[in-house]
Amino acid sequence: xxxxxxxxxxxxxxxxxxxxxxxxxxxxxxxxxxxxxxxxxxxxxxxxxxxxxxxxxxxxxxxxxxxxxxxxxxxxxxxxxxxxxxxxxxxxxxxxxxxxxxxxxxxxxxxxxxxxxxxxxxxxxxxxxxxxxxxxxxxxxxxxxxxxxxxxxxxxxxxxxxxxxxxxxxxxxxxxxxxxxxxxxxxxxxxxxxxxxxxxxxxxxxxxxxxxxxxxxxxxxxxxxxxxxxxxxxxxxxxxxxxxxxxxxxxxxxxxxxxxxxxxxxxxxxxxxxxxxxxxxxxxxxxxxxxxxxxxxxxxxxxxxxxxxxxxxxxxxxxxxxxxxxxxxxxxxxxxxxxxxxxxxxxxxxxxxxxxxxxxxxxxxxxxxxxxxxxxxxxxxxxxxxxxxxxxxxxx
Amino acid sequence: xxxxxxxxxxxxxxxxxxxxxxxxxxxxxxxxxxxxxxxxxxxxxxxxxxxxxxxxxxxxxxxxxxxxxxxxxxxxxxxxxxxxxxxxxxxxxxxxxxxxxxxxxxxxxxxxxxxxxxxxxxxxxxxxxxxxxxxxxxxxxxx
Numbered sequence: 001x002x003x004x005x006x007x008x009x010x011x012x013x014x015x016x017x018x019x020x021x022x023x024x025x026x027x028x029x030x031x032x033x034x035x036x037x038x039x040x041x042x043x044x045x046x047x048x049x050x051x052x053x054x055x056x057x058x059x060x061x062x063x064x065x066x067x068x069x070x071x072x073x074x075x076x077x078x079x080x081x082x083x084x085x086x087x088x089x090x091x092x093x094x095x096x097x098x099x100x101x102x103x104x105x106x107x108x109x110x111x112x113x114x115x116x117x118x119x120x121x122x123x124x125x126x127x128x129x130x131x132x133x134x135x136x137x138x139x140x141x142x143x144x145x146x147x148x149x150x151x152x153x154x155x156x157x158x159x160x161x162x163x164x165x166x167x168x169x170x171x172x173x174x175x176x177x178x179x180x181x182x183x184x185x186x187x188x189x190x191x192x193x194x195x196x197x198x199x200x201x202x203x204x205x206x207x208x209x210x211x212x213x214x215x216x217x218x219x220x221x222x223x224x225x226x227x228x229x230x231x232x233x234x235x236x237x238x239x240x241x242x243x244x245x246x247x248x249x250x251x252x253x254x255x256x257x258x259x260x261x262x263x264x265x266x267x268x269x270x271x272x273x274x275x276x277x278x279x280x281x282x283x284x285x286x287x288x289x290x291x292x293x294x295x296x297x298x299x300x301x302x303x304x305x306x307x308x309x310x311x312x313x314x315x316x317x318x319x320x321x322x323x324x325x326x327x328x329x330x331x332x333x334x335x336x337x338x339x340x341x342x343x344x345x346x347x348x349x350x351x352x353x354x355x356x357x358x359x360x361x362x363x364x365x366x367x368x369x370x371x372x373x374x375x376x377x378x379x380x381x382x383x384x385x386x387x388x389x390x391x392x393x394x395x396x
Numbered sequence: 397x398x399x400x401x402x403x404x405x406x407x408x409x410x411x412x413x414x415x416x417x418x419x420x421x422x423x424x425x426x427x428x429x430x431x432x433x434x435x436x437x438x439x440x441x442x443x444x445x446x447x448x449x450x451x452x453x454x455x456x457x458x459x460x461x462x463x464x465x466x467x468x469x470x471x472x473x474x475x476x477x478x479x480x481x482x483x484x485x486x487x488x489x490x491x492x493x494x495x496x497x498x499x500x501x502x503x504x505x506x507x508x509x510x511x512x513x514x515x516x517x518x519x520x521x522x523x524x525x526x527x528x529x530x531x532x533x534x535x536x537x538x539x
Contacts, residue, residue, distance in 0.1 A: 329460075330457070330458065330459045330460060330463075331435070332434060332435055332436070332459040332520075333459045333460045336459075336516060336517070339516075347435060348434075348435040349435065361457075362435070362437070362457050363435050363457060392407065395460060396403055396406055396407070396460060396461070
């Protein structure tokens with residue numbers, strides 16, 4: 001699909017894009033530019049390079065906003081999805097939930113969309129309820145309907161999960177939730193990099209995602225929130241850059257939204273790097289990216305289906321993720337075997353530790369595809385998995 | 397030890413692990429051993445008779461190295477006194493971590509004498525042994 005990823009020259013076949021992604025030249029160039037040509041702090045100086053930092057940093061916010069179809073004031077830079085989900089839980093919901101209120105999640109969620117809610121449950125006496133997954137391990141509105149009650153205040157879910165990779169009908173779920181006054185938090189870590197995201201169309205209340213899973217740098221992410229909800233959200237950090245004045249504990253004035261949520265020197269290289277990454281993805285087109293991934297997944301599934309000793313757990317989901325096991329071989333041994341051929345895949349529970357009872361196994365091998373992966377990558381992977389004896393022989 | 401023989405020992409203990417059994421018996425001390433960086437996750441069950449390891453079992457999901465190491469460990473330590481066991485444990489640790497060690501007490505566990513060359517496998521080889529160490533320490537504390 002494209003060849004401007006310097007990591008492609010290393011000979012690695014990278015199939016762990018659910019964990020993080022490689023960076024294209026325009027992103028690396030942008031970050032270098034900041035360090036080589038205009039290093040200065042943001043929101044500070046009266047000199048030209050600091051003003052340029054402001055323009056680039058706030059420009060990146062605008063790029064993000066356009067990308068997800070929000071207002072730029074509704075885009076808060078965080079350190080990643082985890083940080084963003086914790087900010088929503090702690091900054092907004094800690095204030096708005098009361099004892100016996102209910103939060104709905106499900107067993108396929110990533111740790112970062114489970115643990116912040118568990119903390120609220122422990123601290124506030126709110127209840128975390130689990131919507132069931134269906135026979136294909138996917139989540140549908142029907143299973144949410146089964147657990148919803150008049151105490152439900154929040155539904156928090158990934159748009160695409162990081163193991164099964166099912167694309168949830170968030171729009172339909174939001175509509176159902178809003179009819180009952182329920183807020184919806186969307187974990188977009190595995191969806192925003194891969195499909196077109198429109199927060200106005202989804203009508204979700206909050207959306208969290210990470211830069212590094214979409215060709216951007218590590219350490220940068222985004223929390224989108226509806227403006228009227230952000231007005232009621234508490235900053236987690238207080239300090240420089242987010243206050244307008246502080247004379248005494250009674251006299252504190254915060255800056256406007258979203259700056260008040262970004263205390264301290266921001267991750268400048270991260271934000272502008274993310275801006276460059278989004279521009280890069282847009283130059284390819286999100287529809288093309290999704291088409292490429294789904295097509296390659298289908299090819300991989302078709303090929304792996306021919307191999308008797310391979311069991312797949314998510315053949316039918318529409319995404320770029322395939323999870324499987326080789327019969328009788330521990331997933332980590334398979335991953336280490338493949339690594340000897342410079343193929344990078346992930347083994348384990350993929351931070352979705354609640355999912356194991358559903359799959360009947362704790363651990364799987366996960367292949368997650370992105371824009372730079374090719375049919376040749378898939379062929380190489382499949383050829384290495386053909387012969388079980390070869391795996392057993394070479395995995396040690 | 398020839399590398400093909402090492403491989404054969406590991407594969408044999410991985411395919412047919414000895415003493416791999418989940419125990420529900422209060423006479424056993426149960427400890428869990430896992431790593432923060434990999435996905436091996438083993439329970440170790442220790443039954444003592446005075447100063448002697450009367451029985452040793454393990455159970456859990458783990459890779460070939462970790463599973464075989466657990467199997468070999470249980471065979472090696474069963475019937476040993478606490479002092480003997482601690483001596484074997486520290487020699488094994490030293491071998492895996494590329495320090496000086498006494499070959500004579502390690503038996504089949506010598507098949508991991510070059511595991512240090514694969515940094516992503518060192519932990520796997522240590523996980524069951526960290527478990528037995530913890531279990532023995534617990535037993536000594538209770539005494």
